[in-house]
Amino acid sequence: MKAGIHPNYREICFLDSSNGFKFVTRSCANAKEMITMEDGRELPLFKLETSSESHPFYTGTQKSVDNMGGRVEKFRNRFGKTAAK
Structure with missing residues (x-):
């Protein structure tokens, strides 16, 4: 494989801002912030x-x-009759 052409595929934490639900999965999404998880991983x-x-x-x-x-x-009922004209 060529070096430098592949996206940065790594573990990332997704946070639902409406209720605080967090889940970790692997993704290429660009993230600007970091979070420290309960197990100590950043x-x-x-x-x-x-x-x-x-x-x-x-x-x-x-x-x-x-x-x-x-x-x-x-x-x-309101506008169906006017379109028939």
């Missing part, structure tokens, strides 16, 4: 806005479009 820190711990789809708090009060039907 790893690069990459901050996330959402993860599987806070995303509505995975937590079961996602709202379905069908259950939002019939918005599509209300729209069709």
Whole structure:
């Protein structure tokens, strides 16, 4: 393999900033900060806005479009007749 052309693939800590959930995996993501883990390792820190711990789809708090009060039907009732002209 050629030297100097491959990305820096290493262990990195991802932090969900919405709830403080941390997980460690291997990645090429660029990180500007470092974090000291509970076991004493110092790893690069990459901050996330959402993860599987806070995303509505995975937590079961996602709202379905069908259950939002019939918005599509209300729209069709109000404006469906004007488009036929």
